[in-house]
């Protein structure tokens with residue numbers, strides 16, 4: 001989808017607005033599938049939390065992905081979107097036994113990441129197949145907030161606890177059908193990833209009834225030209241060889257699973273916001289848009305550098321700008337960016353806005369969350385309405401009567 005299309009969509013649906021290009025999602029899916037053609041059984045479970053609009057989930061189901069979910073609500077959304085229970089894996093962290101039992105009752109694949117719940121669940125439901133999430137303690141990427149495989153991480157069962165894990169499995173006679181890891185959101189170094197995979201293979205040997213090994217995700221996508229990204233093709237070649245070799249040793253053809261979120265949807269997303277004010281100060285030129293970290297928190301939360309383009313004036317002279325929001329709090333989208341000259345009313349386009357953007361949005365400052373549009377086969381389809389004042393009030397209980405005093409009493 002090009003800038004002209006984006007501008008038209010903004011005119012039709014208004015700003016701020018999220019737009020997702022179905023074709024880009026489909027191409028990413030095909031690219032990942034192609035990189036692993038050498039694997040007999042491949043499962044790509046889309047990580048719903050990246051972008052969980054039901055129409056996006058339907059698109060994924062249509063492409064042939066499975067679904068990776070982290071809450072019972074995501075499980076329910078997935079089922080509503082048409083995924084079969086067996087195509088859904090439920091990989092929560094820190095949730096109650098009751099919620100895991102609820103997911104199991106819906107027939108989805110359970111993935112457990114701590115020994116306490118494993119023991120309780122296994123004792124009560126030894127017949128339900130369970131996948132276990134291992135923490136291989138491998139640092140992937142540099143940002144410890146998004147790297148979840150390290151020693152202090154709350155995710156997964158430590159590989160140093162394997163003896164206890166095996167004891168629980170033995171005592172409960174539960175059925176372990178999958179092994180899983182998810183080391184974080186930045187696979188920069190394929191060798192580090194392959195090293196973690198070896199730990200997973202080593203762990204897998206302890207279990208006789210596996211159906212799959214799930215390598216999680218963490219594929220890095222480029223945010224701007226020249227950015228390093230995960231070399232999917234190289235990873236595909238190397239891991240395929242190693243995986244097939246392992247299956248041979250194991251004596252069974254297992255399914256190789258991944259759970260890409262960002263890889264499938266990040267680059268397919270565009271966030272469009274309108275410039276309210278161009279403000280010149282003594283040190284910079286600010287362009288303030290009708291948005292803030294209530295709609296796109298990644299720059300402030302992770303320091304994510306989303307590319308910003310002025311689609312209203314693509315040929316304009318380039319100038320330096322700091323693009324900020326309208327929230328009463330520092331909400332910088334980008335500092336000292338060279339952008340085609342900005343006028344009030346222009347539409348700025350934020351790239352890589354497909355993953356962890358809308359799903360992390362909020363009503364902070366009592367603002368409405370944006371609308372969402374799916375660009376499919378050359379046409380724009382509204383997939384989420386813009387919020388209204390009713391949404392701000394929804395679930396609020398107005399305790400008006402508490403503060404109403406009878407007149408006479410008020411005088412006393």
Ligand SMILES: *Cc1c(COP(=O)(O)O)cnc(C)c1O
Nearest residue numbers: 047182185217218259260261262
């Ligand atoms: C968030 C998450 C993913 C997706 O990670 P990306 O970096 O978006 O690909 C995969 N698996 C699990 C368990 C997750 O929590």
